[in-house]
Amino acid sequence: MKVPLDYENTDAGSIDMVVSRTRSTNPPARRGVLIVNQGGPAPHANDTFEIFPRSLTDAYDIISFDQRGFGRSAPVRCQVPASRDTLIPWPQPGGFAEDVSVAKQIARNCVEQGGPVIAHMGTAYVARDMEVLRKALGESKISYLGMSYGSYLGTAYASLFPEHTDRVLLVSVSSPDRMWRGHWQRSLGEGFALRFPDFARHVGQPVDEVYPRLVTLTKQLDRAPLQTPRGVLDGNVLRAAIYAAMYNDGQLPMLASLAHAVAAGDAATAGDMALQLGAWRPTDRAAAMLGVSCSDGDWPRSMSVYQREVHADAVRYPLFAGAGSNVWPCAFWPYPVDERVRANPRGPQNILIINNVRDPSTPLANAQELRAAFGDRARLVTVEQGGHNAYLYSPNVCANDAGTAFLLGATAHDKNCVEIDNGTTGAAGVGDRQGRVVDGHHAGPW
Structure with a gap:
């Protein structure tokens, strides 16, 4: 599908956006189209939906796409140091001065190598692409399911084009007022603080004992990294x-094993556990993700702002050494900020928000803010569990049923979900995102 490169200058040409469509498995029961974005930002045209209940695949044609700059939709690339291949600006060995130097170099590389698309990748652009997609599908209205970052895209579309929305389900949400810089400040601060007791319960130790031990291990590895067979x-x-590890209960045993192995100097086990948790997982999407995040909001240009907040965060949340407030390449981004979309309370009452109470990545406060901003348009389902992703990838039957019923046309209500389908709220033995059961040993003190 062709979409304009720049919606404010249509003479700038167009780009290709790759779209996939899985048609309804029961055409007589078809309700319409459901556009799905499972987070990221990331390419989604190749997503599969085996985890969706049959009722949804009967009711909808399932639509997904590679958003601009990702996958096969005019992808952008620029050189990013291996130490900064994710958006989280973990502190560099040389301190804040090196953090600034690395961020400035990444911005320079992206400007030189990213091409014209990287200047037009904000979420408002992607929402406009979705409106082009709606027209191409020949639908007067679309339904939407957005998870994590996808929730912000859904917020943008429902705010810009409310008259063209049917059902809008936003899961594990990012607040428009907290996107990107505010998001990491919150997730590496209060979100993690709410989630961490789940890990302490898993290892059977008090939080005020477990947390300092992990801080000690990170500082130990700052001084003397462990050489493992994996890296x-x-x-x-x-x-x-x-x-x-905090994203899913099934990964908590691996974190316990990793901490125990680091403390014991067991390089082989430590390397295996870190690899399984994705700590070294390479990504070629960092440049494209910066194209979105740097376009979505205003970033301070004063380094003193970052330095002051890094210091304050490092004191409040020492485990992450101030990374939540650290300087990003966006501080040196030369392109203008795209439209910053606020939640629009004027429109149909057709939005449901689902969020875990102890989500470290998209804390519940985000969902509460978004619910308030949408006013009577939205309802909120809170889920009494930890981890990220509160719908379909969650074992909570109440939340899953609420989300599915809403997408099938049921009236949404504010509610709290507590029951879990396997009868346990403990961490051990809970399946991870792929449904595997992770078997870790009790680490004991480390």
């Missing part, structure tokens, strides 16, 4: 692994 495990690799 060099330094403090930032451990920080990344800790953060990743």
Whole structure:
């Protein structure tokens, strides 16, 4: 599908956007189209939906796409140092001065190598692409399911084009007022603080004992990285692994094993656990993700702002050494900020928000803010569990049923979901995102 490169200057030409469509498995029961974005930002045209209940695949043609700059939709690339191949600006060994130098170099590389698309990748652009897609599909209205970052895209579309929305389900949400810089400040701060007791319960130790031990291990690895068969495990690799483990209860045993192995100097086990948690997972999407995040909001240009907030965050949340407030390449981004979309309370009452109470990545406060901003248009389902992704990838029957019923046309209500389908709220033995059961050993004190 062709979409304009620049919606404010249609003479700038067009780009290709790759779209996939899985048609309804029961055409007589078809309700319409459901556009799905499972987060990221990331390419989604190749997504599969085996986890969707049959009632949804009967009711909808399932639509997904590679958003501009990703996958096969005019992809952008620029050189990013291996130590900064994710958006989280983990502290560099040389301190804040090196953080600034690395961020400035990444911005320079992206400007030189990214091409014209990288200047037009904000979420408002992608929402406009979705409107072109709606017209191409010949639908007067679309339904939408957005998870994590996809929730912000859904917020943008429902705010810009409310008259063309049917059902809008936003899961594990990002608040428009907290996108990107505010998001990481919150997720590496209060979100993690709410989630961490789940890990402490898993290892059977008090929070005020477990947390300082992990801080000690990260600082130990800052000074003397562990050489493992899988790669060099330094403090930032451990920080990344800790953060990743909190996304799913099934990964908590691996984190316990990793911490135990680091403390014991067991390089082989530590390397295996860090690898399984994705701490070294390479990504070629960092440049494209910067194209979105740097276009979505105003970033301070004063380095003193970042330095002051990094110091304050490092004191409040020492496990992540101030990364939540650290300087991004966006501080040196030369392109103008795209339209910053606020939640629009004027429109149909057709939005449901679902969020875990102890989500480290998209804390519940985001969902509460978004619910308030949408006013009577939205309802909120809170889920009494930890981890990221509160619908379909969650074991909570109440939340899953609420989301599916809403997409099938049921009236949404504010509610709280507590029951879990396997009868346990403990961490051990809970399946991860792929449905596997992760078997880790009790680490004991480390």
